[in-house]
Amino acid sequence: MMPELLLGLCALGGYLLGSVPFGIVLTKPFGYDLRSIGSGNIGATNVLRTGRKDLALATLLLDSGKGGIAAAVAALLVPDQAGVAGLIAGCCAVLGHNFPVWLGFKGGKGVATTLGVLLVTSWPVGLAACATWLVVAALSRYSSLSALVCLALAPVDAWFLSDQDHVIAYALLAVLAFIRHHENIRRLLRGEESKIGKKKKD
Numbered sequence: 001m002m003p004e005l006l007l008g009l010c011a012l013g014g015y016l017l018g019s020v021p022f023g024i025v026l027t028k029p030f031g032y033d034l035r036s037i038g039s040g041n042i043g044a045t046n047v048l049r050t051g052r053k054d055l056a057l058a059t060l061l062l063d064s065g066k067g068g069i070a071a072a073v074a075a076l077l078v079p080d081q082a083g084v085a086g087l088i089a090g091c092c093a094v095l096g097h098n099f100p101v102w103l104g105f106k107g108g109k110g111v112a113t114t115l116g117v118l119l120v121t122s123w124p125v126g127l128a129a130c131a132t133w134l135v136v137a138a139l140s141r142y143s144s145l146s147a148l149v150c151l152a153l154a155p156v157d158a159w160f161l162s163d164q165d166h167v168i169a170y171a172l173l174a175v176l177a178f179i180r181h182h183e184n185i186r187r188l189l190r191g192e193e194s195k196i197g198k199k200k201k202d
Contacts, residue, residue, distance in 0.1 A: 003081060007088055010074035014089030017070045018096025018113055021103060022062040023047050026055050038194070043108040045143045045196075060112050067093045067116030083121070087169040090117030094173060098180055109180040111147040114173050118154060122162040125170070129154050141195040144184035151177045 023042040027034050027050060034042055038049035044060035067090055074089030075082035097113040099105040115133070119126030132150035137143060155171040178185070187193040 003078060006078045007081070007085055010070075010077060010085050010089040011092045014070035014074065014092035015096040017066050018093030019100035019102060019107070020066060020096075021100055021107065022066070023059045023108070024103075026058055026062075027052070030055070041108050042103070044112055048196075063097065063108070063112035064116030064119070066097070067113035068120040069116075071117050071120040083163075083165055086121045087117075087165060090121055091169055091173060093117065094176065098176065109147070110173075110177060111151070114151060114177065117173070118170065121169075122158060122166050124161040125154055125157045125166065128157045128161070137196060142188065142193055143196050144181055144193060145188060148178060148181055148185070 021042045023044065023046065024034050027047060030052070032050050032052075034040075034046060034050075038046045040046070043063060044056045047059045048056035050056075070093035071086035071090035075086040078085035094110040094113045094117060096107075098107045098110045100107040115126065115129055118129050129150040132153055133146045136146040136149045140146065151170075151174045154174060155167045158166040158170050184193060
């Protein structure tokens with residue numbers, strides 16, 4: 001099979017895997033309508049607003065896992081271009097999470113999925129990003145700020161810890177994250193952003 005076709009299949013597979021809305025899948029059987037809770041987001045932070053920490057943790061692991069799995073499988077399928085294939089599938093998984101076909105292209109913000117991609121495609125950068133998230137979250141208690149800082153620094157970390165392909169891919173993912181967090185950025189500037197563990201009022 002031609003490498004270009006394989007890469008295209010990796011992109012499609014990554015998107016479809018990324019588009020699985022695990023937050024909704026996990027919370028719906030317990031009677032939660034995640035789209036009408038808090039921010040209406042399908043990610044782990046909004047699942048946490050239901051009060052179900054177990055479901056929030058499961059959502060976090062599955063959302064990050066689908067990004068990592070997409071990247072890992074693509075690298076195995078295209079061993080001659082493993083690095084590029086992994087980045088393509090991983091980035092498409094993030095796009096799938098953000099714009100899932102099953103939900104009318106209205107999905108999440110892709111932070112957990114992006115972190116999963118970072119951990120698999122360049123684990124030193126992934127670990128640095130996770131550490132940055134934890135530090136900023138501990139200091140600020142803002143999940144959105146933690147995400148923006150760690151993803152903004154990912155391409156910088158990749159400059160020293162990886163290669164040019166990773167720098168470009170991580171920069172694109174960071175730009176996408178900032179676009180998806182535009183409302184959070186406005187609330188942060190106004191001092192109105194919800195903090196971790198605090199239920200957002202309707």
